[in-house]
Structures are given as C-alpha cells and as structure tokens.
Amino acid sequence: MTSVWSRRGFLATTGGSALTLGLAGPATAAHGAEPSPPHSAPEAAAAADDAFAALRTKWRALILGESFSPTAEPFRTKLATLGTQAASFRSAMAPASGSLWPDLDYRDPAPDTDQESYGYSQRMNDSFNRLSTMAQAYCQPGTGLTGDAALKDAVIAGLDHLCTDVYSASKPRFGNWWNFQIGSPQTLMDIAVLLHEHLSPQQIATYCAAVDAYVPDSAVSNYTGTSTGANRVDLCRVLVLRGVVGDSAAKIVVGRDALSPVFPYVTTGDGFYADGSFIQHTNIPYIGGYGAVLNDGLGRLFALLRGSAWQVDDPASRLFLDTIEKAIAPFIYNGLMMDNVSSRGISRGLTVSDTFQLAQDDHTRAHGVMASIVILGQGAGPAEEARWRAMVKGWLQRDHYGPALKNPKLSLVNTARLQALFDDDTVKASPEPSVHRVFHNMDRATHRRRDWAASLSMASRRIAHYEFGNGEHARGYHTGSGWLSWWGDDHGLEQYSDAYWPTVDPYRLPGITVSRKPLPDGVGGNWGNPKPATGWVGGTTDGEYGTAGQHLQGVTSTMEAKKSWFFLDDCVVCLGAGITSADGAGVETTVDNRNLGAAGTAALSINGIRQPATQGWTATRKHTSWAHIDGHAGYVFPGGTALTALREERTGAWKDINTGSSPQPFTRRYLTLWQDHGTDPQDASYAYILMPGAGQLRTAARALDHDWLQILANDAGHQGVRVPSRGFTGIxxxxxxxxxxxTVSAPVSVQIRERRDGTATIAVADPSRTVQSLTLTWKRRVASVLSTAPSVTATGTGSALTLTFGDLSGSYGATQKVTVKLG
Structure with a gap:
C-alpha cells in the first residue's frame, strides 16, 4: 500500500477513465447491448474478466477515495479512527445463532408485527455496516490494520455467518423491506468488491444468490411502489454491483436500463419535477433526504459505468444534471441543507452510539451532497463544471458553524474530494446568488441574498403537513403551517443545528399560525402524511423578488387562515388574515423563535427599550411598533400590535421525537416573539416585516418610515402590498x-415590478390550479407589450394594461411572465 493514493496510478489501472463521469462521448457498446466478442472464446473470456475487474477497481476507488496522503490531516485522524472502530468491532464479534454481535440480535420475535420487526431487520443491516468498517480498515492505508490478514478473515467469516444465518436465499424476509432490498445488499456487495480477490467462487455465488433472492430483476420491472425515485436508484445500484461482483453482464444491463424512468421529469408522484421540486413517498418534499440519496447514487453509477460497455447513454440522463442548479443548489445555503426538504431526517440528530459532535444536522446533511456535485461535475460541460466547483467552494469557505472538512462523520472519500477542491487555487469561490425560486409542485419557496436567505414551508391537498414513520419525526406536525426559516451570512447558521428539534416548542416554529390544541405525537398515524383540504397554496416570482400565499388549514384542527409573504431585497413582509378557529384553544402566530444555544443571552429591545434578560421572563407589550434581537434580526409592525415575548430554557432528547435516537437530554435557550389571536378567534389578522441581520437603527428607521410600505389589502379575500421605492406590488x-x-377575474397570485429602465414585469400564477380563464387589468399607462407567456391569448395597452390568459389549471401553479414598456 503506497502512502499516497495517486490519481495517475489509479487511472493507469483502469484504462484512464476511472472517475470521468461525462454522459456524452462514445461507448463501446450500444445501450442495452453486450460488448462485441473477440475472435476466440478464450479471448472473449479474458476480455470479460478484464471488464468486470476494471469495474471492481473503479468501485473500490469510489468507496475508498484517492489522491490523499494518509499522514496529512484530516485523513490521518479519520484513518486512525477507522482502525480503532474496526478493532473494536473485531474484538466484540461473537457469531451465534441470531447474531454476529451480542448487542445486535436480529432474531425476530414477532414476524407478523411490522413495527416490531423493523428494529430486528435494522440490526441485521447494522451488522453488515460493521463488517464494512472492518473491510475498509483492512484496505485503507494508515489505519493500523492495513493488510491485517486476521481482520480480513474476520470480515469474510462474518459475511459467511450473515449469509447463512439471516441474509440467505433460503431465509424469509422480515421487518423493513429497505434493509433486505437496499441497505444490506448494497453493503454486502461493497465488501465483496473490496475483498473480491480473497473470496472463493462458492462464497461469491452464495452472496450473489442471497441478493438475487431478495432483489430479483422483477424489483425494477415496474416503476411503482417502493421502486421509484431514490429507492429505484438504490435498487439499480444493487443490481449493477451484483453483476460486477458476480461477473454478470445481464445483471448490469438490467440495473442500468432500470435507471431510465428516473430521468424524465414527472408531473405526479415521486421524482424530480420541471420546476426543481423533488417528491418521495407521494407527497413529501425530500431533496435533502431521498433526493440527496438519488443524487449520490446516480453520480456514482455514472462514474462506475462511464467508458465501459455498459455506459449510461440514455439521452434523458442529461435532465438529471440540470437538477443540480434547478433543485439541489437552491436549498443549500453557506454549507447547510435547509431542513424543510429533509422531512424525517431532521429528527435523526443524535443516535444512541453517537456523541453530540457527530450528530446529524442541516450542515452534515449538505456535506455528502456537495461532494456528489463535485463528482457529477466531471460529467457535465466545462462551463457547468466550473460553475458547480465555484459554487461548492463558496459553501465550503463560508460555513463557519459546521465546516465539511471538519466533519468527523463525513466519509473519507468525500472528504478527499472536497479537500482537493478547497485547496485548488485555480477555482474562485462564487458568492450566494440573489434569486427567488417558487417550487410550486412541493409547496416550498427559497429566497436568496448575498448576506441572508429564507425558505418557506407550506402544505396543501397535494403536499403533506409532515411525515411520521418508523417512530421518526413525532412532533413535526406544524412544519407545513407557514414555517419561515431564515439564516444570515455570519449568524443564524446554527439556528436549526444546535439541538433545535428536540428542544423547540413545536407549536412555535418561526412564521407559523397554529391552534394550541394539543396534538399527540405522530398525529395522523404511521405514514399517515396528513394533508389539508386546501388547494390555493403557492405563489409567483420575477426571479429576484417573490410573492407567496397559503390558505392554511390546521392539523386536525378547525383553524383556518390566509397567509401571505412578500420577499424583497432586505426583508420579508408577512400578512395574515381570516384567522378563524373553533377548537376551544388559543391561536398564535409566531413572529420568530431564535435558538440562543446552551447559554445565549441575546438582547431584546421593544420600541427601543431593552427588555429583561432573565430566563423565564415573559411579557406582552400592547403598542409594539418594532422589536429587535441583537445579532439576529429586526421586526417592524405596521400600525402597531400586541407582541408577546418569552425567554425560556427548554430541555428535550432526540429520543422524544425519534424512537431510535439517544435519550441524552439537552437544554437550550429560546427567545420567542408571537402575536396571540385569543381563543377561537374570528377573522383575526396580523402584519409584520422580518428584517434578517438588521441593526436597531435600521429597524427603527423602517418603523418610522410610514411611506415605505403600503398595505393595500389584508382580509380573507385579498392580501397585497406596495413598496414604491422598490417598484414592487404583490397581491x-x-x-x-x-x-x-x-383587477383580476379569478383567484391568482400577482406580482408587478416597475424598473428604472421604463419597463415592468407582471408575474401571474394560479396556485389553486382551477383557473380556466383570466382577465387582468392594471391601471397604469403602458406603451407596448414586449414579451408574453404562451398562456396569454390577448393584450391591450394605452391608459391601462389588459391581459387575457387562457386555461391556467394545467400549469401546475407555474409563473406566467409578461414584460411591458411603460407609457
């Protein structure tokens, strides 16, 4: 084992194309065809052996990494930790009927109870994962166990035990299907690649037979059920690697060809949509979870098969590359993956075996995705790759809270990939963009600025309030009730990272309007995915500013509200109206709820008067025109309001919201601002301006400038604002x-931007997806129409602009833009 994994040496062993990902270019065989045979049977067999061996060499590098020095940090520490873990696993391994390790008994006492069986199938999966750790310690340099024959023999003995005792072609499946069809077979095949030269033909045949039993070709014969989106990519990876391990070209072809349904954009169900949305489990936004898995899985399969007889050359595969900038990047900000597209993943902060430093959070969830983007860039065009590398480098440099290169949980191969980019002086980091995106197919919106970002989470009859399953995410029920998350450039990056989810009051997430009616953990039931009956949810944008709205119906509640957000350059204007309930409980709108950490003492000022910093302090200030939290944000209340503030310490454990997590308690301090609408309100309302990162002086100045904002309407029928200095109108x-x-003839979202060059952009959307015809009139002199969306059927100019639209119900809520020359 050399001390440095040389890319040149690696490429020499793989025909010079090992990690080149490009999807274009010549392949040695047509899609779905076997490679052309040589002139004789012995030559054909040798060529086939060489082809499979080359794929195993590629996959080995994708597992282990390359071009890093095992004596340099952070690799030295990671490798030493890997060796320590492997040694611990080896010493504790004690094969017995029903277990490979005493603490991972996978015997299922209740095979007819899915929830009970889930834990036991997971223990089988965990057993394979421990063997993988041992196999990597054997193969990697600098672990202290590199090339240790006894360790290698222990891994093989462990594989033989599992593939006889539980993961065997003769054994029935139990518990969670994922452990038998994805988790365990992926790890089994990875280990078989790493130790292939040490395995007998009989052992390889046994392992492959087990995979064939649980993951037959029929698992990908139809694009439905558990064989869609990220799950389909995972199943294809199993089949392809089964072919690589067992020298089966047919299995590789099945796995590769079964990827094709993943590439095209979908209009319903699981997968990527044309607007950048990604859905899994029918109605859950999941870019930070299953979307990340799909991203990583496809990237590695493209890299594996590139240049081989089985290269992925489906033309639709180019659509997947487009999702990097359309779907993935909009939800990564300064090195974190926004929580509102990670669903149950946000409840997995601390597993029983972890320490807090190794906890999963929004930062760690982004790190693997960032590494995947780097490898996917190798298959994109030169301009795309340059943009992506600059984008990822910017995230690496700006993440001050949870840097990827200091993440001990990030795999060594991904660390090597990101470290190489970080050290590449030819790549100049790009800043965060100034852009607004509406993801109308998953009820999400993101607003990006150079020094702050925000993201909006809503629910409708199409998208669930939240997902509960496998005992995970027990109190996420209000994450779709207008949750407005935001971050600054050098502050707030820890808001949702520092034990937020087990300690926060789930009824007081930033931006939400909720009934305080008590809800049981996991309300809606296992995989119930509760959805409201409302359909008008979405918004419109010109690409820089945004207008969003939600007809909110509470979770198992009579509470309803109309909520609107208007996203500008330095703030978000938030309106609520028609707030009505008959639950017999109080209703609140949370203006903000800041996580101050274990000992934070951020100062709160209301109308310029500093409030007490005592924990447990609470007060309602009836005539609040503005408030400010030092180091966080300013809040302006047009017309004044009764604002309630609370400082409190809250204690909770990850196990409270995820049954598979640690019972270790955490205490965090919170500073919460909310407006109390009272018990069973009738037609209540609110209005406030959120100013991320604003100081006291700027906040006070905005409150004193009564001409800056004009609230045009705020009732159950219409909500709109005008900001003259920005040329902005949103309704x-x-x-x-x-x-x-x-004036409009149908229920729509409208945004108008008047620009200094004498033009204006009118952006219109049909969030309800019910509008079959629309006439819009803007009483503003317009000289001419410069461009229109295809949905516009007629225009009129002069003293007013008239726009006639055709059927918008099939537009899926997408923005329709019209540009005009002002008179």
Whole structure:
C-alpha cells in the first residue's frame, strides 16, 4: 500500500477513465447491448474478466477515495479512527445463532408485527455496516490494520455467518423491506468488491444468490411502489454491483436500463419535477433526504459505468444534471441543507452510539451532497463544471458553524474530494446568488441574498403537513403551517443545528399560525402524511423578488387562515388574515423563535427599550411598533400590535421525537416573539416585516418610515402590498376583485415590478390550479407589450394594461411572465 493514493496510478489501472463521469462521448457498446466478442472464446473470456475487474477497481476507488496522503490531516485522524472502530468491532464479534454481535440480535420475535420487526431487520443491516468498517480498515492505508490478514478473515467469516444465518436465499424476509432490498445488499456487495480477490467462487455465488433472492430483476420491472425515485436508484445500484461482483453482464444491463424512468421529469408522484421540486413517498418534499440519496447514487453509477460497455447513454440522463442548479443548489445555503426538504431526517440528530459532535444536522446533511456535485461535475460541460466547483467552494469557505472538512462523520472519500477542491487555487469561490425560486409542485419557496436567505414551508391537498414513520419525526406536525426559516451570512447558521428539534416548542416554529390544541405525537398515524383540504397554496416570482400565499388549514384542527409573504431585497413582509378557529384553544402566530444555544443571552429591545434578560421572563407589550434581537434580526409592525415575548430554557432528547435516537437530554435557550389571536378567534389578522441581520437603527428607521410600505389589502379575500421605492406590488387574490390598481377575474397570485429602465414585469400564477380563464387589468399607462407567456391569448395597452390568459389549471401553479414598456 503506497502512502499516497495517486490519481495517475489509479487511472493507469483502469484504462484512464476511472472517475470521468461525462454522459456524452462514445461507448463501446450500444445501450442495452453486450460488448462485441473477440475472435476466440478464450479471448472473449479474458476480455470479460478484464471488464468486470476494471469495474471492481473503479468501485473500490469510489468507496475508498484517492489522491490523499494518509499522514496529512484530516485523513490521518479519520484513518486512525477507522482502525480503532474496526478493532473494536473485531474484538466484540461473537457469531451465534441470531447474531454476529451480542448487542445486535436480529432474531425476530414477532414476524407478523411490522413495527416490531423493523428494529430486528435494522440490526441485521447494522451488522453488515460493521463488517464494512472492518473491510475498509483492512484496505485503507494508515489505519493500523492495513493488510491485517486476521481482520480480513474476520470480515469474510462474518459475511459467511450473515449469509447463512439471516441474509440467505433460503431465509424469509422480515421487518423493513429497505434493509433486505437496499441497505444490506448494497453493503454486502461493497465488501465483496473490496475483498473480491480473497473470496472463493462458492462464497461469491452464495452472496450473489442471497441478493438475487431478495432483489430479483422483477424489483425494477415496474416503476411503482417502493421502486421509484431514490429507492429505484438504490435498487439499480444493487443490481449493477451484483453483476460486477458476480461477473454478470445481464445483471448490469438490467440495473442500468432500470435507471431510465428516473430521468424524465414527472408531473405526479415521486421524482424530480420541471420546476426543481423533488417528491418521495407521494407527497413529501425530500431533496435533502431521498433526493440527496438519488443524487449520490446516480453520480456514482455514472462514474462506475462511464467508458465501459455498459455506459449510461440514455439521452434523458442529461435532465438529471440540470437538477443540480434547478433543485439541489437552491436549498443549500453557506454549507447547510435547509431542513424543510429533509422531512424525517431532521429528527435523526443524535443516535444512541453517537456523541453530540457527530450528530446529524442541516450542515452534515449538505456535506455528502456537495461532494456528489463535485463528482457529477466531471460529467457535465466545462462551463457547468466550473460553475458547480465555484459554487461548492463558496459553501465550503463560508460555513463557519459546521465546516465539511471538519466533519468527523463525513466519509473519507468525500472528504478527499472536497479537500482537493478547497485547496485548488485555480477555482474562485462564487458568492450566494440573489434569486427567488417558487417550487410550486412541493409547496416550498427559497429566497436568496448575498448576506441572508429564507425558505418557506407550506402544505396543501397535494403536499403533506409532515411525515411520521418508523417512530421518526413525532412532533413535526406544524412544519407545513407557514414555517419561515431564515439564516444570515455570519449568524443564524446554527439556528436549526444546535439541538433545535428536540428542544423547540413545536407549536412555535418561526412564521407559523397554529391552534394550541394539543396534538399527540405522530398525529395522523404511521405514514399517515396528513394533508389539508386546501388547494390555493403557492405563489409567483420575477426571479429576484417573490410573492407567496397559503390558505392554511390546521392539523386536525378547525383553524383556518390566509397567509401571505412578500420577499424583497432586505426583508420579508408577512400578512395574515381570516384567522378563524373553533377548537376551544388559543391561536398564535409566531413572529420568530431564535435558538440562543446552551447559554445565549441575546438582547431584546421593544420600541427601543431593552427588555429583561432573565430566563423565564415573559411579557406582552400592547403598542409594539418594532422589536429587535441583537445579532439576529429586526421586526417592524405596521400600525402597531400586541407582541408577546418569552425567554425560556427548554430541555428535550432526540429520543422524544425519534424512537431510535439517544435519550441524552439537552437544554437550550429560546427567545420567542408571537402575536396571540385569543381563543377561537374570528377573522383575526396580523402584519409584520422580518428584517434578517438588521441593526436597531435600521429597524427603527423602517418603523418610522410610514411611506415605505403600503398595505393595500389584508382580509380573507385579498392580501397585497406596495413598496414604491422598490417598484414592487404583490397581491394574493383569494377571490376575484380589485386591489389597488389591479383587477383580476379569478383567484391568482400577482406580482408587478416597475424598473428604472421604463419597463415592468407582471408575474401571474394560479396556485389553486382551477383557473380556466383570466382577465387582468392594471391601471397604469403602458406603451407596448414586449414579451408574453404562451398562456396569454390577448393584450391591450394605452391608459391601462389588459391581459387575457387562457386555461391556467394545467400549469401546475407555474409563473406566467409578461414584460411591458411603460407609457
């Protein structure tokens, strides 16, 4: 084993194409065809052996990494830790009927009870994972166990035991299907690649037979059920690696060809949508979970098969590369993956065997995705790859809270990939973009600025409030109730990372309007995915500013509200109206709820008067025009409001919201601001401006400038604002009517931007997906129409602009843009 994994040496062993990912270029065989045979049977057999061996060499490098020095940090420490873990696993391994390790008994006492069986099938999966750790310690340099024959023999003995005792072609499946069809077979095949030269033909045949039994070709014969989206990619990886391990070209072809349904954009169900949305489990936004898995899985399979007889050359595969900038990047900010697209993953912060430093959070979830983008860039065009590398480098440099290169849980191969980019002086980091995106197919929106970002999480009859399953995410029920998360450039990056989810009051997430009616953990039931009956949820954008709205219906509640957000350059204007409930419980709108950490003492000022910093302090200030939290944000309340503030310490454990996590308690301090609408309100409302990162002076100045914001309407039928200094008008028409200078004939979202060059952009969307015709009139002199969306059927100019749209119900809520020359 050399001390440095040389890329040149590695490429020499793989024909010079090992990690080149490009999807274009010549392949040695047509899609779905076997490679052309040589002139004789012995030559054909030798060529086939060479082809499979080359794939195993590639996959080995994708597992272990390359071009890093085992004596340099952070690799030296990671390798030493790997060796220590492997030694611990080896010493504790004690094969017995029903277990390979005494603490991982996988015998299922209740095979007819899925929930009970889940834990036991997971223990089988964990057993394979421990063997993988041992195999990597054997293969990697600098572990202290590199090339240790006894360790290698222990791994093989462990594989033989598992593939006889539980993961065997003769044994029935139990518990969670994922452990038998994805988790365990992926790890089994990875180990078989790493130790292939040390395995007998009979052992390889036994392992492959087990995989064939649980993951037959029929597992990918139909694109439905558990064989869609990220799960389909995982199943294809199993089949392809089964072919690589067992020298089966047919299995590789089945696995490769079964990827094709993943590439095209979908219009319903699981997968990527044209607007960048990603859905898994039918109605759950999941870019940070299953989307990340799909991203990583496809990237590695593309890399593995590139240049072989089985290269992925489906033209639709190019669509997947487009998702990097359309779907993935909008939800990564300064090195963190926004929680509102990670669903149950946000409840997995601390597993029983972890320490807090190794806890999963929004930062660690982003790190693997960032590494995947780097490898996917190798298969994109030169301009795309340059943009992606600059983008990822910017995230690496700006993450001050949870840097990827200091993440002890990040795999060594991904660390090597990101370290190489970080050290590459030819790549200049790109800043965060100034852009607004509406993901109308998953009820999400992101607003990006150079020094702050925000993301909005909503629910509708199409998208669930939240997902509960396998005992995970027990109190996420209000994450779809208008949760407005935000981060600054050098502050707030820890807001959702520092034990937030087990300690926060789940009824007081930032931005939400909720009934305080008590809800049971996991309300809606296992995989119930509760959805409201409302359909008008979404918004519109010109690409820089945004207008969003949600007809909110509470979780198992009578509470309803109309909520609107208007995203500008330095703030978000938030309106609520028609807030009505008959639950017999109080209703609140949380303006913000800041996680101050274990001992934080951020100062709170209301109307310029500093409030007490005592824990447990609470007060309601009836005539609040503005408030400010030092180091966080400013809040302006047009017309004044009764604002309640609370400082409190809250204690919780990850096990409280995820049955598979640690019972270790954490205590965090919170500073919460909310408006109390009272018990069973009728037609209550609110209005406030959120100013991320603003100081006291700027906040006070905004509050004193009564001309800066004009609230045009804020009732159950219409909500709209105008900001003259920005040339901005945003209106959500819950019903037809006139607001300010705009009249519409149907319920739509409208945004108008008047620009200094004498043009204006009118952006319109049909979030309800019910509008079959629309007439919009803007009482503003317009000289001409410069461009229109295809949905526009007629225009009229002069003293007013008239736009006639055709059927918008099939537009899936997408923005329709019109650009005009002002008179």
């Amino acid at each position: 959500n028409f819950w019903s037809p009517g006139t607001v300010g200078t705009v």
